[in-house]
Amino acid sequence: MVTPKRFADLELHRFCTEALSKLKVPDGEAQSTADALAYADLRGIDSHGIAHLGRYVRAIRSGAYAVEREIVVVHETPSTALIDGGHGLGFPAAVRSMELAITKAEAVGSSWVATRNSHHFGAAGYYASMALPHDMIGICITNAGPAVVPIFGLRAQIGTNPIAIAVPADKEPPYVLDMATSVKAIGKIEILIRDGAEAPSDWFLQADGSTGGDPQRFISALHGEGLGGQLPLGGCGEQTSGYKGFGLGLGIEILSSILTGNVASPFMPPRRADYAPAIAHLFGAIRVDAFRPAAEFKADVDRILAQIKASPKAAGHDRIWVAGEKEHVILQERRDLGVPLHTEVVQELNTIAVDLDIPLPEIK
Amino acid sequence: MVTPKRFADLELHRFCTEALSKLKVPDGEAQSTADALAYADLRGIDSHGIAHLGRYVRAIRSGAYAVEREIVVVHETPSTALIDGGHGLGFPAAVRSMELAITKAEAVGSSWVATRNSHHFGAAGYYASMALPHDMIGICITNAGPAVVPIFGLRAQIGTNPIAIAVPADKEPPYVLDMATSVKAIGKIEILIRDGAEAPSDWFLQADGSTGGDPQRFISALHGEGLGGQLPLGGCGEQTSGYKGFGLGLGIEILSSILTGNVASPFMPPRRADYAPAIAHLFGAIRVDAFRPAAEFKADVDRILAQIKASPKAAGHDRIWVAGEKEHVILQERRDLGVPLHTEVVQELNTIAVDLDIPLPEIK
Numbered sequence A, B: 001m002v003t004p005k006r007f008a009d010l011e012l013h014r015f016c017t018e019a020l021s022k023l024k025v026p027d028g029e030a031q032s033t034a035d036a037l038a039y040a041d042l043r044g045i046d047s048h049g050i051a052h053l054g055r056y057v058r059a060i061r062s063g064a065y066a067v068e069r070e071i072v073v074v075h076e077t078p079s080t081a082l083i084d085g086g087h088g089l090g091f092p093a094a095v096r097s098m099e100l101a102i103t104k105a106e107a108v109g110s111s112w113v114a115t116r117n118s119h120h121f122g123a124a125g126y127y128a129s130m131a132l133p134h135d136m137i138g139i140c141i142t143n144a145g146p147a148v149v150p151i152f153g154l155r156a157q158i159g160t161n162p163i164a165i166a167v168p169a170d171k172e173p174p175y176v177l178d179m180a181t182s183v184k185a186i187g188k189i190e191i192l193i194r195d196g197a198e199a200p201s202d203w204f205l206q207a208d209g210s211t212g213g214d215p216q217r218f219i220s221a222l223h224g225e226g227l228g229g230q231l232p233l234g235g236c237g238e239q240t241s242g243y244k245g246f247g248l249g250l251g252i253e254i255l256s257s258i259l260t261g262n263v264a265s266p267f268m269p270p271r272r273a274d275y276a277p278a279i280a281h282l283f284g285a286i287r288v289d290a291f292r293p294a295a296e297f298k299a300d301v302d303r304i305l306a307q308i309k310a311s312p313k314a315a316g317h318d319r320i321w322v323a324g325e326k327e328h329v330i331l332q333e334r335r336d337l338g339v340p341l342h343t344e345v346v347q348e349l350n351t352i353a354v355d356l357d358i359p360l361p362e363i364k
Helices: A009-022 A027-042 A050-061 A090-108 A124-129 A186-195 A215-222 A242-260 A294-309 A325-337 A343-356 B009-022 B027-042 B050-061 B090-108 B124-129 B186-195 B215-222 B242-260 B294-309 B325-337 B343-356
Strands: A005-007 A072-077 A080-084 A110-118 A136-142 A163-167 A175-179 A279-287 A339-341 B005-007 B072-077 B080-084 B110-118 B136-142 B163-167 B175-179 B279-287 B339-341
Touching (some): A005 A009, A009 A027, A009 A050, A009 A343, A050 A186, A050 A339, A080 A090, A090 A279, A124 A175, A124 A279, A136 A242, A163 B242, A175 B242, A242 B294, A294 B242, A339 A343, B005 B009, B027 B050, B027 B090, B027 B124, B027 B325, B050 B186, B050 B343, B124 B163, B186 B215, B339 B343
Parallel strands (some): A080 A110
Antiparallel strands (some): A072 A080, A136 A279, A163 A175, B005 B339, B110 B279, B136 B279
8 A cells, every 4th residue: 555645634625615616516515515524534534535525526417416406494393403405415404404403402402403305424423513612412313325234134224324422521522423333334344445455254244144245245235236235233143232233223214214204225226326315314412501511511521531541451552542532633633744545535536626627636 | 940930010010019118119109110110021121120129129228229309300491401310219210301301392392301310210211112102202321330341441431321212103013222332231141140141252351351251250340349341332342343332332421421410430439239329311302293294204114114124034034123023022922921030030029028028929
């Protein structure tokens, strides 16, 4: 593997915004999409950053994503809202939804905003984290295309359906959990493929019901070419409780697609370049001071995180990480040194640059 | 193993109520505790039913649980409330909290009610399920005594911190997920010990950092006798994503103990017979019709559950179960045939009967 080239986050942001503007995506929407991709790239969540820009560009050009759409509040109560994303880019619809969740929590203490007819929105943690400056706890879940098999089942039925929870801290980095309910996020598997690495045997179920298999075949299965799929968190079978990972994923499926009346993952047609099934999200906000003074809460978050990290360590390990902490460390580094991009990602950005006639992203 | 004796659920309910009344627990509180234990026993959740009555009786007799207490709403907003459980039995405080969550969701669409200074409340799914007759989605989480080790850490820091999500269906049984965020709930390990069975090697981390170990030693570790503990869902290390199970458990810890200002699991003193650290819960309710008509939603829940269950099956498996379904099947059986209790549980109930001078539970 060659040393990856690094790019300033602002330069990647510029590139993303220009690419989308060329495709007639409104300015505000292009900006908010670029913001969310930069969030991921700056934090080392390489599976959810600009590496996916090509996918969004193709979806817009093929007409799979609507460019002219309205993001509409369909129905609301004091603490809830249903939003229709109008089949466009997921990022702006998600930002609008989380903003509304925050406004409602400000008014009545807590809220849920659900969003249908949306699309891939990058890292769920980005939206959950929007709650942090308001001293709120943020929650974000979403469904996705079918990828994960039920326990003892052979066909991928639900998405990797992630959950993100963001909690403000005082001096510690905020606690930001952002996890697929499958063993790994699909983006992590795409990274394996880019690196030509093998996947551990306990990530996939093959068509014959045995575990193992190569990641490329898994990605093919996602496109409807057969049985098999990804295992839920907890793996397959009873002993390690894979039914919990699947059960959580199915709960998230219900709380997003079924709650909004969106198509649910098991009923989505196989993926095609010119068709992207609509997905659905749910965003939650909880005002900390609805329960106790925010300053006291944040000091106690610091205390518990410090206590966990001070645990006696297993041999060969000198540090315990809590959710969001690695991302925080990488953030400091990448703000200075730039975002390293895999050669294949750089090639794809170059193709986009040529296709759309915009300047190549400049190497830092 | 001998065939266990069976008891009518009403008889166990009578026994539980009488035992608590003898200890001067107010009638309503004794009733609601017996209700919650019967919920678990009738559904095959033997780890969270009357098998634990002895523990509650001892906690009350030793003064670890307050009998005369008030359950107080400390602070509220339209969609939230903080409740203080007054250090008594967890069941009545949890019921009161979930009732308030339902009332608030009825008024404003959704709600969160958090409860501090409470105690063990049985199966989290019981409280989440209270939302079902109201066509609401119910959520319940709680912290618990330290049992689960962080990834690469050797000391148990957080509880098995379960999450329950209950979703109403139409003709299908409701979707009721109720899962510890550890590989297994502690109650399941207690059952292993009663049965004299061995635990799989991937459930525990031993004091030296290796996996495996006998369940009895794990229970001893809970009482402060050394390092080691239970592994989170996902197991130990990076490959199978144990950091997700721990991350979710720590998120639940923060959303219960830290949000309410209760003592958090990592700071609880070792367990003692005469001292039970207060724990904290969080209850959520979401009105389905705040998003779409409940009848349509419930029909779609039926559809997705049927679709998952219709998946092609792995060899040797002829049925796929979804969360809450096994419990629903057992419920039909046990309502007719009675609740089977392990010999050791029957012995403990007999001891309680003698100690408190109440009639033995009658065998069905």
